[in-house]
Amino acid sequence: MIKKVTLVKxxxxxxxxxxxxxxxxxxxxMEEVAKIKIVDAxxxxxxxxxxxxxxxxxxxxxxxxxALSSVDPSAEFANALRNAGFSGMLVAGGHxxxxxxxxLLRNGADAVVYGEGELTFREILVLGVSExxxxxxxxxxxxxxxxxxxxxxxxxxxxxxDQHLNLKTMKGMAMLETSRGCPHSCxxxxxxxxxCSTWRGRSPEKVIEDVQKLVNKGADIIQISDDNFLASPERxxxxxxxxxxxxxxxxxxxxxxxxDLIDSPxxxxxxxxxxxxxxxxxxxxIEGSLSKRLGKDITFEQHRQAFxxxxxxxxxxxxxxxxxxxxxxxIMRQKYVSAATNLAxxxxxxxxxxxxxxxxxxVKGEPDRFAIEYANRMNGEFDRDPVVLKRLLDAAGTFGVxxxxxxxxxxxxxxxxxxxxEKASFILTSLNKMACN
Numbered sequence: 289m290i291k292k293v294t295l296v297k298x299x300x301x302x303x304x305x306x307x308x309x310x311x312x313x314x315x316x317x318m319e320e321v322a323k324i325k326i327v328d329a330x331x332x333x334x335x336x337x338x339x340x341x342x343x344x345x346x347x348x349x350x351x352x353x354x355a356l357s358s359v360d361p362s363a364e365f366a367n368a369l370r371n372a373g374f375s376g377m378l379v380a381g382g383h384x385x386x387x388x389x390x391x392l393l394r395n396g397a398d399a400v401v402y403g404e405g406e407l408t409f410r411e412i413l414v415l416g417v418s419e420x421x422x423x424x425x426x427x428x429x430x431x432x433x434x435x436x437x438x439x440x441x442x443x444x445x446x447x448x449x450d451q452h453l454n455l456k457t458m459k460g461m462a463m464l465e466t467s468r469g470c471p472h473s474c475x476x477x478x479x480x481x482x483x484c485s486t487w488r489g490r491s492p493e494k495v496i497e498d499v500q501k502l503v504n505k506g507a508d509i510i511q512i513s514d515d516n517f518l519a520s521p522e523r524x525x526x527x528x529x530x531x532x533x534x535x536x537x538x539x540x541x542x543x544x545x546x547x548d549l550i551d552s553p554x555x556x557x558x559x560x561x562x563x564x565x566x567x568x569x570x571x572x573x574i575e576g577s578l579s580k581r582l583g584k585d586i587t588f589e590q591h592r593q594a595f596x597x598x599x600x601x602x603x604x605x606x607x608x609x610x611x612x613x614x615x616x617x618x619i620m621r622q623k624y625v626s627a628a629t630n631l632a633x634x635x636x637x638x639x640x641x642x643x644x645x646x647x648x649x650x651v652k653g654e655p656d657r658f659a660i661e662y663a664n665r666m667n668g669e670f671d672r673d674p675v676v677l678k679r680l681l682d683a684a685g686t687f688g689v690x691x692x693x694x695x696x697x698x699x700x701x702x703x704x705x706x707x708x709x710e711k712a713s714f715i716l717t718s719l720n721k722m723a724c725n
Contacts (some may be wrong), residue, residue, distance in 0.1 A: 612659025
């Protein structure tokens with residue numbers, strides 16, 4: 289029997305704002321067993337989100353929680369649904385829910401799906417919630433019950449979602465999942481636990497098929513949502529070889545590790561040729577001893593090589609650093625902005641999150657105040673650095689993707705007000721001149 293299902297991205301802003309896309313992937317995998325409506329309530333009030341979610345009179349409501357910070361607003365939304373009279377089945381899932389299920393269960397959820405959701409949610413639609421189903425957290429007699437883990441699915445069996453399911457993307461931009469998980473076991477990373485420290489990639493042929501569908505529907509920019517797109521450099525090379533034989537988007541955005549990027553001398557040139565022109569790379573720390581303790585034994589020299597080769601190939605680079613890691617010292621922190629300035633086109637400094645379930649985690653998973661303050665300070669220092677600004681201005685005056693991304697980076701600084709008044713005026717004047725030319 290076909291069930292009426294509404295899947296909701298609740299009112300909240302997460303740094304991992306892939307919630308609507310993850311719901312679209314879930315919906316695409318079970319359209320034959322459910323009539324599904326997706327609601328992107330990111331910018332809604334709680335009352336408006338409840339009203340829109342209930343409009344289609346669903347039998348089942350699913351809520352996604354992409355990050356730990358999503359749990360509280362998701363729990364508030366679940367509670368509001370129950371107070372509004374929703375008596376149907378309420379299920380939560382996602383990374384945040386997997387880390388902190390109890391709050392969601394206490395606020396009205398019948399079950400929390402932990403880990404990968406497609407097979408578990410399908411069984412819920414067919415069989416209902418039960419302790420016999422694998423992959424669930426339940427609340428029974430005042431206690432949290434965890435059923436056995438579910439076997440991971442064959443990722444090639446997934447159907448890429450139609451863009452009508454992937455709501456609220458910027459015009460000309462699409463998201464694509466080509467793999468799940470990561471084969472590494474960094475001690476600060478929750479994603480490896482979510483996917484049981486495994487990595488699975490769709491076949492290159494499947495990836496090409498998915499890309500061509502998106503390009504044919506007008507996608508100019510495709511963001512690869514994978515945690516680690518280059519976990520198999522051989523697969524990535526095959527994807528690049530196949531891509532250049534067909535229609536390409538303007539560029540791809542992808543995430544990778546420096547050691548994978550320099551695994552083969554052919555890889556970075558092949559990525560650039562296939563329009564993988566914006567790379568997000570987690571540097572985390574420049575201290576080798578600290579990297580080893582994190583389970584991410586990548587040297588600064590490896591990072592330097594990867595970023596230098598990407599620069600030569602015309603790939604726009606974004607480096608991310610974690611501030612406040614266990615064992616980090618003040619002397620280490622003082623080197624971060626300078627290192628970022630020499631490495632990347634852009635950089636982001638993020639406070640360390642001791643995520644529940646990770647070796648470095650705790651129950652709350654909240655960052656220390658000093659880490660937040662340092663990260664904010666470092667972001668400001670990097671944004672105002674004269675060497676970075678000159679490099680971006682030089683790139684902004686050129687054609688192509690690199691110039692476009694450099695202009696976008698400068699405009700972001702103007703929008704958030706991170707530049708001094710005199711420098712902001714100069715940047716604005718320069719960008720206006722470029723636009724006129």
